[in-house]
Amino acid sequence: MKRHLNELQVYSGIAILFVTLIHSNAYYLQSIIHMQSYAYVGIFINLFDKIVHIAVPMFIFVAGYKYEMNKKEENFKELFKKKYKRVIQPFLIIGIFFLLLGWGSNIIKGMFHQTNIDIIYYGKNFIISFGKLLIGYSYAFQLWYVPMYILIVLSYPTIRKYLKNTNVRFIFFVFLMMTWIGIESLNSSFIKKYPYPIKFIYYFYLYELGSLFYSKKLNLKKGLVPILVYPIILVCISMIKNVTLSQLLTDALLTPASVITFYYVSIRLKNNNLLLLLGKYSYPIFLFHEPIFLAKTGFAIKKLGLYKSWFIVPFVASLSIVFSIYFYKILVKTKFGKFMFNISANKKTIEQKCNY
Template sequence: MSQQKNRIEEIDYLRGFAILAVIAIHTSGNFTKISNINLLLIINVIIDVFSHFAVPLFIFISGFVLSLNYNIPLSKKLFYKKRAKSILPQYIIFSALYIVLNVVLSAINDGLTLPSITEIIFYLLTASSSYHLWYIALITQFYILYPYITKKYNEFADNNRTFYFISIILIIQQIWIIAKATTETYLNSIAYFNSIVYFNAIIHILLTRVFLSHVLYFVLGIYICQNYKSVKAKILKTKYWAILIVLIITLILSILWVKGIIEYGNYEKVPKEYFIVLDLIGSLYFPFIFLMLLVISYSFSNKKSKYSNLILLLGKYSFGIYLIHVFYIQIMVEIIYPCFSIDYNQWIFYPLLFGSTVLLSYLNVQQIARLPYSEIIIGINSDIRK
């Protein structure tokens, strides 16, 4: 196994954009609680629609970085050992943190509720201690499958059939999106399945964590890494087209989301099959956002500013911020906001929640990174702290 030591700065900028988008999703997503169709809801729908590139971009980055650092043939044993060390301790620590946090919040708001041993095991096995930890289950699958995916990719690439392989992967992802939504709709419509305790919840958890929903982005990461110089040159020539396409699709998807909310009364009543087409479009939409952000990242690398340095720092601490940011969101929304009578119907709710979450998460992770063995807690390597 050959491991390169070069660090591509643009990737850290992409991580910075991705983590900001994650926090934007978990902030703007509160629009689902707004009962009336108003400007506040529409703005947050647009932010939410656009920001959903976050996890796909993280998966894209993972494919890129793994392809950069690990060549075929590789020692699977050593590879899996390193990947496990980079994600499992952090996952266990933060799963425990969120279990404890939920117990504390239940005591404050509704009366103390302690999870059973069975529930705790269920949370750990399904990445369900907090709503954002599903990403850990997703990325773990890609770590496990990377040696096999990259081997198959190289077989096609060696025969000049790379785009054929990417096309197959796109079709597989689209089929999975349709199958997932169809399965969930069918199961929800059958009284027998609804009568089985936790059945639908477990099926939903399993379906939302299967790697096929994001496999295209992972393969695109491998492709961009393997063809970085030529792709970079092409991207810089077509940057305005990428930006225009992103703006147009964002507008179209936002209109369709608002239309669904109007048609069915509120977001929670919109049936899952309504979003199938939107998700299928997303498979093509997100790569254009990647291209747009790559152009911005190239610009930041060539011309430093206080804004670019901020994105760079957020990118370098992004994994730790991802793990901890929901802690601050829950504290703000469930404890601090009620003290000041702030709720999701007020304009101040959203920018205040976003800004405070970014700031507190970053400062917290920065301090943790100074501790011995911080890699075990937040996955920050020593070279990042230098």
């Protein structure tokens, strides 16, 4: 029987809150103050970005934790079928929706600029765009996470089968992490433009870290040391102006420290109703908040001339969360919504599936 812990749901709640804040903060940076890097906009915004930018590592950590906690022997076919129903199918539907939206828009634009529409060209473009969707490139850019998650979840049992020693396996994943950091530090224009799927190798060690936290009973410790040390690491790295050095130290030091710290924070907040609610609806919020609601909300506030300061950022994020939850609740009452999220006729919700 699958086990459930409040602190894991709270942890997912914190992570999805951070996801919306990342995108809201990015909208403020690019569309309101027209900057390209957090390193040059002041310590406060840079500090804030460092805090919230660990959302994806948190989700991978909790996935590894759940794997170890609920570990059971599953063959690849069974594992893929389960992940397809819970994660891949909703991802494909929302991804293809935006793909068709962009594809149709290009055809309409083409009709106004040329007399003959090259159907073969647009067909090839659609196929290429679909292939790119599967490796992390989508108009709904947050969807890059799902191919990475699926790669790790489906390949981890096989890697574990051949690398049975925990220490050896963790060292191997740390090597993959350092490999990505090395590639990223080269500042290649190609890698900056096309980081996926090579970037996915960075996250394996976080999945293993989550597994180790449960298997080594680190979840039973109070975690006061990480909570006390984390702010020091955070402030020190946030004050570094060199973008390359800051990113290197963030990937190698701040990210694992943040993931561990917020796990212990979630234990202390495990009965927080708001975070439990966010964790419960984390996947629908993830799918729908950007670009359906968050970007449109930010644009509307900007259009009204109300986007005057950074303090609008949490407001925009909050609205996108509320809209996403209610959109999901309306959607799953329809046949299409039930199909999208694999809800059978005798199930009213899929809350047990939201925390993938």
